[in-house]
Amino acid sequence: MTISSSLNAGVAGLAANSSRLAAISDNIANASTAGYKRVVTSFESMVISQSGGTYAAGGVSVSNTRMIDQRSSLISTNNATDLAVDGRGFIPVASLAEVEAGSQPTMLLTTSGSFRTNEEGYLTTSSGLVLLGWEANADETFPTVARDTDDPLVPVKFDTSQLSAAPTTYVSLGVNLPADSALTGAAGDPEENSIQYFDNLGGQQDLSIVYTPTGLNDNEWTMTITDGATGTVVGDYTLTFDDSQTGKGTLSTVGTTIGGAYDASTGTIIVTADSGPIEIEIGVMTQLSSAFTAATIEKDGYEAASFAGVEVDEGGYVHALYENGSSRIVYQIPLADMPNPNGMKSLDSQTFMPSTASGAYYLWDAGTGPTGSVAGYRQEESTTDVATELTAMIQTQRAYSSNAKVIQTVDEMLQETTNIKR
Incomplete structure (x- = not known):
């Protein structure tokens, strides 16, 4: 009817x-x-x-x-691990309860979260979500992993009580030697500088380097490198500089008496200190009519220091910060993307779960493919x-x-x- x-x-x-x-x-x-x-x-x-x-x-x-695919504006905060996605993509997280139970956690996705290190060292939100990422190798590189599965993802965790140290493996000698001292028959004064390096335990050691004009030929010096940890000479080289119009005081040839041979393609030599091999870039040295200077010496490694905090850069790389000002990449946070984000299943705490309606997801490096970047000190508004x-x-x-x-x-x-x- x-x-x-x-x-x-x-x-x-x-x-x-x-x-x-x-x-x-x-x-x-x-x-x-x-x-x-x-x-x-x-x-x-x-x-x-x-x-x-x-x-x-x-x-x-x-x-x-x-x-789910709609994005709002990002607001600034004072917490380095307040994270938001600036653009397309989703941050992988998991339930803290599942992580603590020891099982493989189910990957959930979100676009924003306020993460802080809890008493166990996990980077979590107040609602019990743990940040997931790929763990870095000891040399801060990352292994090749499958991008269409969450199996390689692990909870981001820090041992806040553990000290960290890294030995010095590379030194760049931005040194200028005075040209007036390296003349044939002249008894030029030697020059000396000491470079501090870090050993395998984070201790401080010294490489003492003495530059002496030979007096046998113009623009010719000997360079003797002594390891302060053992008092032994680990490098002895003869340096010849080019004073031509095109050379302009750059390093021309290197003769080796003690230490690794000079690699002209990289401008480096390798000496074996008490802590192991150290690559020294000497190709940047010059000989100009000026005073001896050693103002642009650079090196890697850092002394033993305690954990100070965490930062995440726009590429999703998680940096552990230490009290001596050094940092180390320990995790990478990928961004997930799928054909139909609105097809995901909605869960509590602004999290979402991929489904057949959303399509298969892929884990991108932040800032690559269709995904945006990871923004620290940011939260996404409703x-x-x-x-x-x-x-x-x-x-x-x-x-x-x-x-x-x-x-x-x-x-x-x-x-x-x-x-x-x-």
């Missing part, structure tokens, strides 16, 4: 607008929730096949979609616009009232029908 279909359509309208009001309420309640993705309600008409001149109301159906939601609430209220009026009218018409028999 047509009048009965009108009643059913009114009931469907009440249910649909109630569902929309629930979505609006959720959006407004989370207007200040970092990383929250608003829910959008869609209405679809339901049409019943018609015959002749009669018409039966089909009503309306409703579907709610969380707009995508809720309160003004828009309040406007939608007024529309929903009016639509709900109108559907209620339809039901009331149908009720009055049915009453009139029953009154015909009286």
Whole structure:
């Protein structure tokens, strides 16, 4: 009966607008929730096949979609491990409870999180999410891993009580030797400088380097390198500089008496100190008519120091910071991407789980492919616009009232029908 279909359509309208009001309420309640993705309600008409001149109301159906692919603005914070995705992509996280249980945690995805190191050293949020990443090798490189699975991902964890040290393996000698001292037959004064390096235990040692003009030929020096840890000579070389118009005082040839041979392609020699091999770049040395200078000496390695904090750069690399100012790359946080982010399953704490509807995910290096960068000291604001939601609430209220009026009218018409028999 047509009048009965009108009643059913009114009931469907009440249910649909109630569902929309629930979505609006959720959006407004989370207007200040970092990383929250608003829910959008869609209405679809339901049409019943018609015959002749009669018409039966089909009503309306409703579907709610969380707009996971929408991004909001990023706000600054004072915590280095407040992380957000600047652009496309999702940060992998897992439940702290699953991690502590010792099982392989299920990868969840989010676009923003406030992470801090807990008492166990895990980088977690207050809601119990642990940051996931790939662990670095000892030399701060990363192994080749499968990008379409979360199996290689591990919880980001730090031993905050452990000291860290790295031996010196490379030194660059930005030294200038005075040209006036290296003349044939002249008894030029030797020059000396001492370079501090770090041994395998983070201790400080010295390489003493003495530069002596030979007096046998113009522009010719001997360079003697002594390891202060053992007092032995680990390098003895004869340096000849080019004083031509094109050479302009650069290093020309190197003769070796003690130590590794000179590699002209890299400008380096290798000497074996007490802590192991040290590559020394001497190709940057010059001989100019100026005073002896050793102002641009560079080296790697650092002394033993305690853990001081964590930072994450825009490429997703997690740096462990130490009190001596040094840092070390320990993890890399990839960004996940998939064909249909809105198809993911929504979970608590602004997390999402890939599903068949979202399509297969791929773990990209941040800033490569379609993904954006990882922003530290940032949080993503909620995508809720309160003004828009309040406007939608007024529309929903009016639509709900109108559907209620339809039901009331149908009720009055049915009453009139029953009154015909009286």
